[in-house]
Amino acid sequence: MSSTQLEVVLSFVGPDITKQHTNFREPIEAKQRLAITIRYLASGDSMHYNYRVGVQTVSDCIHLTTKAIKKRMMSRFLPRPTRETWEKVSQDFWEKWDFPNCLGALDGKHINIVAPPGSGSLFYNYKGTFSLVLLALVDAQYRFLAVQVGDFGRTSDGGVFRNSALARELENQTLNIPPPKPLPGTAFLGDMPHVIVADAAFPLKSYLLKPYGGRNLPRDRQKFNYRLSRARMSVEKAFGILAARWRIFLRPIHMGVEKVDTLVMAACILHNFLSRPGDAECSK
Incomplete structure (x- = not known):
């Protein structure tokens, strides 16, 4: 700075x-x-x-x-996204990551803390440390669009998302998301909804895409997984930049x-x- x-x-x-x-x-x-x-x-x-x-x-x-x-x-x-914001994010994901109709990449990050007194195993995560979960939606430029922090470290990313305000607003369609539109070069398929990309820990929804599971996938599914994984890299890079810039996140934080x-x-x-x-x- x-x-x-x-x-x-x-x-x-x-x-x-x-x-x-x-x-x-x-x-x-x-x-x-x-x-x-x-x-x-x-x-x-x-x-x-x-x-x-x-x-x-x-x-x-x-x-x-x-x-x-x-x-x-x-x-x-870190304002509440508007219709214009979503449209700009979607255009950026198409131009930078070759993924159309994408409103952001979603993931969770464990923020390591010193275990609060009397908290038991609530903050104990699968990595063997105590943490809070940072749930973040990130745009194609590695900027945060929506952030929620404070869930117990033992909770999975999918569980954090299900209980989040972001999930409720997506379900209730109160986020000013643009209407469906044709995918670039494939207008014959009709209008397709705008989506968020995430990894396999998250639930599959009409507004939330994750990779196909399993091995030996058909070539078209392999291509889809590749494109989705490339787009999802934006949230991983955002977390990496956050921790490199603010190195307090590289060690347990001793605070309430x-x-x-x-x-x-x-x-x-x-x-x-x-x-x-x-x-x-x-x-x-």
Whole structure:
């Protein structure tokens, strides 16, 4: 993140992270609070790292700042998709990944945490670690379109999706999704619905496609699986960029569950902010 981009973020969250002066001590400046948070996210360092302030102060700065990022920047950098957004996403998937009528790639990512006291096996996942699940829908440019975080690590990706707001809105058709249209070059098949692509862990729906299962598949099914897997790479790459950019996700996060939820949402918003150069270099 450049100094210019840092100033842009500060222009959004500054009022929410500025503390009043008191007679007892000078408050930490808003810019320093933001810098501590960005360093914590980007370096993956412990809160005990030498920030020249106390550990509890570092914790308070991070939580206050991530809450402000979620509150002030979400509506611009992780907004609810509109009809025009879906149409742009569909066009991008066709041009970049050769997959028509695609509204995004869906997958889950485990966010490793230190096991909360008394949580038992709720957060214990199949990888042998404790985690929360980040469910994300990603566009062809590796930007997040919809994000949900907080489900128990023991829950499968398909189970997380079934209980998500995204699944409910897709079932209820309340997401402003464009109407069906012919596939490029195959108008004789009639109109086909817009879909989301996912892996085998997710349920097969009219709006959600996953690969054909089994071995020794016919050639047409092999081609379909290849095309779908290429399109689905966008969500895998988005998770990779997220973890490479915010290295806090490379180790267990030692925070309360609700604070981790807020931190992950803030990281996804900042990911989108940094993935849109035109917005990232100008103020609001």
